[in-house]
Every structure is written in C-alpha cells, then in structure tokens.
Amino acid sequence: MGKSGSKAPSIRDVAHAAGVSTATVSRTLSNPDVVSETTREAVFLAIRETGYTVNLAARNLRKRETGAVAILLPNLANPFFSRILSGIAEVMSEAGLSVLISDTTPMAKDDHRLPEYVNQNNVDGIIVLDGNLRQDALLNRGSPEVRAPMVFACEWISQIDRPIVTVDNQEASVRAVQHLLSLGHRRIGHICGPPDNVLTASRLEGARGAMQSVGLRMKPEWIYPGDFSLQSGSEAAKIWHGSSDRPTAVYCACDEMALGFIGELTRRKVAVPQEVSVVGFDDLDMAAHFVPSLTTICQPRVTIGRTAARLLLERMRMTPQERSARPAPRVVLPVKLAVRESTAPPPG
16 A cells, blocks of 8 residues: 555555556556456456555546446335345456446436436447336437447337346246245235336236146236335235135235235234235345245346446447447346245145
C-alpha cells in the first residue's frame, strides 16, 4: 500500500506487482472475460495490494461512456432478486462499472423514465428482469448509435430479440409435479403467476404435461390465480380451504406464493404436509428455514446474475452493427429440486 503523501500508485505498479504487462492490466480492467482466470485474479490482487484506483471519469470521457449499467426489476423488495443482483454486481465491479438499480413497479404506463434509459444513452448497458414492461419503452426509437445493449435475465419479452439468461421453466415444473406424483398424489393443483408474464404459461404447461403423461388431468378449479406475491398465495389458500373438492398437493409458480399459501393454511389450522403438500419455485433463502421447510425448484440465481452480466459486457464491446448482425444467444441454466418438509404422501 502506498504511504501517505507518496505518489498515487499507477497502472505500471499494478503490472509489476502482478507480473504482467500494462496492456494486460488495461485489458483485464476493460474486458475481464478475455483474459485467463489466473491472470484476472493476479491483476485484481495487485490492485488491492497497491491501492490503485481506476480513473473512471477520465476513461469514460475518452470512450464516451457513462461507466454504469442499469438493472430493471419489477419489485426491489422481492427477495428473489437479491442473489441475482449480487452476481451482476460482482462481475460489473471487476469490470470497473457501476450498477444502477431501477424498480419498474411504480412506473406508470406513460412514464418517460424508462424510454430515457434506453434512448438517451444514460447508461452503457441494461439488464432487464421484468417481462411485463412495455415493448415500445424498451425498443430504441432513435439512431442505432445511441442504443444501449440489453440482456434479459429470468424473464423476457418475446417480441424483443435480445440475449436471454433463464432456466427451462417447463421442464422444472415437470420435475416438481413428478415429485408429487412419486409420493402418491393424484389430485394436484397449481397457483399461477401473473396472466401476462412469460413464465406463467410455461410453468403451468409443465405441470399439466407431467400429469397428462400418467393419464391424469388438472381440474380447472384446481388452478388458482396468482401474481408472484405472498398475498396471492394467501388468497389461493382461502379458495382451497373453502372448496369441497380439494387437491391433496399444490405446486406454486414461485416460493413467495407457496409461503403465503402455507401461512394462511397454518392460520386456519391446516397442517402442511399432513393435509396438503406444497412445492415452490426459486429456492429463496427463507425457504429452507420456513416451518415447514419448503420443497422447491432451485434456480441458480447468482449464476444467472453473473452470466447475464458477462453477456452484457460482451455485447457492450460490440458495435451496434455487430450486435444487429449476430443472433442473440439464449442461455438455459440447469435447476435442481430441493426436497424438504412441505411434501409427503397424501392423507389417507
């Protein structure tokens, strides 16, 4: 570390400490994915040891960049996004970029802030985690030269051709329902996501398909409306409790609805899983610590964030013409099922 009053450490000091050239240090800072992991670790260790700081203002002025990327998500309070954001922030920090987080929930349909992010070059890139945004707000209406590169993570808008990082939601739902079938359940319900969300149909289709594969059907009255919130899970539990024809197991399109469902049933003295089994989707941090602990589909949320960030950095290094000419990749990451206390064989 430099002593007080001494000359500020330079990129040459970092290169010397890391045992690489100054060009390699510069390349590691601007495009970390193009150097080996060993080199990257050596450079960042040298930066910490020397106390070197990147002059972002000067670098961005030369490159006509803002040094920041925007993350658009539908609900900042939703715990699902925390690990995705940490994965994004980790990669962007290594690249010397700031992360600006924007909650899209309060944005009215005629709000001008979202188009400004996209059209006025206020950020160097955008990661979108909200599949319910207006298509026209995200699509650039100006010259291609001012278009911010964009990547979708978890959710996406089908009409917009941009890179996507996601999981196989339909196959994950098949796995969730197959688990319930293996326990002996034949009456299985589902709490859906929001009607217009791209994930809702695929998760419902997977659940139905798993039942159809063994000659069963999911009754329409066993399909409950939801919106990925605790409250909608609670409302579904009230419907379940008030019905004379109940499923013995309920697969929920997200953990928050599953926890809301279990919470409301607990208040009504209905035991989970003794009277009804419950499966979620996401594996929130609280899922393993809830009582009963929640059986759920585990999304690799940190990996989703890291992958989306690296894809965005790759797109940011391209010219607008190169981005237009190359097909937008779709990265599908694997999931697993965590079997916990909220599922058991059906009663009787």
